[in-house]
Amino acid sequence: SVTVYGLVDMGYAYRTDNYDASKSGRNGIDSGIASGSRLGFRGVEEISPGLKGKFVIEAGINADQGSAAQGGAAWGRQSWLGLDAGVVEARLGRQYSPEYLIYGDIDPFSHGQVAKASNIFQHVKTYDRINNAFYLTTPYFGDVFSVDAIYSFNRGGDEAVANAGDKRFYAIAPKLQFGKMFKVVANYSHDYDKAKYTTDTVVELGAIVDFGVAKISGAYAQPKLESTPVGAAKEPKKYNRYLLGATVPFGNFSLLASYAYSKDKNDLDEKATQIGIGGTYAFSKRTDMYLGFARIDADDKIAVKYGVSDGSNTFNDYRSGFNLGVRHKF
């Protein structure tokens, strides 16, 4: 009644800076460059006809150092209990946000490699996993319409006494699919900081068209952050963010390419553009190789840092990167 599963991803990552010539690069043998290394335990129980019990406990692993990923959380990738009644499944625990799951599809690099979309779409990284979450998900009704919704009393740590410093979070993500070819997804996230009385929201829309010979995907996102006030008027910081991606399979090889762009809407002229190109080669169903390159052009020397990230690390101010590695599922 328990399945042990996982993935180990190890490779080489290099990051450097195309802006500041005095900064030398970083060489690393890193874990989880394309997909986070993990060890998981999951199970399903048929409680009664039409009702299933489910659970997932998943540890993120920095296999380059034998430590726990996700900032040291022992089972920090996912840990939840679910009841699946067919028309709706309810889950309680630490879980992915609907937004993070959506971009797993839209981003050709699927949250991995130096070229991951969240280098520019930083709001996706902020809301990757939600603690203390109540999640509802449906199947595709009429094979067309599905919806995911999530609520948390505190998306970060444990709920505080009197819930004083909690970050109340909810999100709703409707999805449409038309056959295997066309998919439209949307998301609205609402993040209320009880201590600061600020609300950050994200509205976004994505689409995926799968022509068979190529998969084209795109997204538009509009984060609005009251937690980052701008100027004397303390206007919330706002962004327009665009993503365009392509995945082109040739047998065991897949070519991956993406373009991501972010610009503030507060006349600060904080622009950032990322181009990413890469590929994967499948040795077998369970093992593949990957390779990727990314470069960011940005004018935001002062404010927000946009940088390519590698496996073990997240954001920093290096502006281009390369990686090469092997990924093994079990």
Next chain:
Amino acid sequence: SVTVYGLVDMGYAYRTDNYDASKSGRNGIDSGIASGSRLGFRGVEEISPGLKGKFVIEAGINADQGSAAQGGAAWGRQSWLGLDAGVVEARLGRQYSPEYLIYGDIDPFSHGQVAKASNIFQHVKTYDRINNAFYLTTPYFGDVFSVDAIYSFNRGGDEAVANAGDKRFYAIAPKLQFGKMFKVVANYSHDYDKAKYTTDTVVELGAIVDFGVAKISGAYAQPKLESTPVGAAKEPKKYNRYLLGATVPFGNFSLLASYAYSKDKNDLDEKATQIGIGGTYAFSKRTDMYLGFARIDADDKIAVKYGVSDGSNTFNDYRSGFNLGVRHKF
């Protein structure tokens, strides 16, 4: 030769205060409300006829946040190696105290939910798990008499150099059973602090009568704490503690009720009373739902805090609570 097992318990818990109206309640989606969420590995080897090797390695999981329970100990629920010779089994490692195991039977809520007996019987919480422990347990001789004993060089952290700050702990728990209907249990715990030269002891007696239609249980405990001196004479703090519990099964449903009372014996008039009521409903052998309510009345505003606890949290000064959740074994 290894069995992977575990339990995920997730639910909603609410705590509030019936004393101080200005204090707002705490809402939480919590892990391990009724039973601590866990992932375990265990095995048995038939070394020779009459001799078995055994082990348990068990991780406590805060599934609401993907972190390790038991204060961050990776395998903090249990981790021990045992040799079972039939007439006696010896175990070495981090283990439950005999007392904690006894109250798992006496407390109708079995150390879980907001109404757990250890909210009032705080000494049971202090000695839940013992590090560096040598444990001896016997089967019921003549189907009637059994005894558990435990010794530790330091019940908390690792044994110090020169054992200077260690807390030497031992306990002995004789048990009698008369058929399936009647059980009497006793425990004596002895906790010596080598740094402070103080000894805390607990003497306690419990009984369980199972009428089939209902199970009635009760306990009396007398903690005596030299580590908490009282007044100018520095008398050890002493308590009388009483517990009464009932479990009434109706098919898949079980009604749970308990009453717990603590009063100091140092004429400080520190009284605390808890009433707890709840229930469990079994969907299947492996999955059930639970619901519970607890309320504490206490006069001890100044000294010891008695509060209802929920899954992820332990003691605090909230005085009533409610919880509702689902528990799944695997």
Next chain:
Amino acid sequence: SVTVYGLVDMGYAYRTDNYDASKSGRNGIDSGIASGSRLGFRGVEEISPGLKGKFVIEAGINADQGSAAQGGAAWGRQSWLGLDAGVVEARLGRQYSPEYLIYGDIDPFSHGQVAKASNIFQHVKTYDRINNAFYLTTPYFGDVFSVDAIYSFNRGGDEAVANAGDKRFYAIAPKLQFGKMFKVVANYSHDYDKAKYTTDTVVELGAIVDFGVAKISGAYAQPKLESTPVGAAKEPKKYNRYLLGATVPFGNFSLLASYAYSKDKNDLDEKATQIGIGGTYAFSKRTDMYLGFARIDADDKIAVKYGVSDGSNTFNDYRSGFNLGVRHKF
């Protein structure tokens, strides 16, 4: 495709000081005295004829306290991904150094018990496991010659930005075997500290002769540590270290004995000698008992501390020790 395996080792360890009578001993019920307690997950995939994918994820466990060993690293014993092409196997991740693997063979106590060779051969402890490592290993070509090599951008923590504080490490270990009877091994380790501009090296040679009725092993090592400069001339600290070991099997019982000696080459007269004697008794293939005694004689009151170590602990200044325990594989 996943194998769950492990080992639990629990016992009693006593350490005391034969130099300073005022120092009282340390008593402990400890984990991992003879072999580190662990829980592991491993798998092999036949990717194609002649190419295998492999992984190991292994958690070290202080079973006496339910905590993670290796300084709290969740999967700190080993975590790596490998591709095995037959003539060479490449592995990426946190791994044993070639040197540590070699001494697992040469040291009759195989890195365990109070008498472990690394009490004196401290350089072996320093380089036990290497983070961010790229490892190459070959089978024995012509059944005679094999070589292991390792490289790491930073043997300690994660590779730093600009790799500023990294400790670049590499080692190469050629090995010769002549039938089952005779084995010669060598190792060269090179550890460059990028922040301090110092390089520590070790050159060492070992041999094992297995007569069947007894196995005799020996090693000579020459650490040279620029990171520990000596005197006004800031000469690198240098040592000569010698190890002699014997393993004598009598049925299920094995007698273990070792002699280890270290002396500086900087005319500081820092001498340390360890004698160790012990034994193991196999109850079954998976479970055994062990017993050991060690005593160190040293003149180095001021500089380097040489001390016997027990399971959970490493170096300290206790000079003799005894241990007794049980070890169970699963």
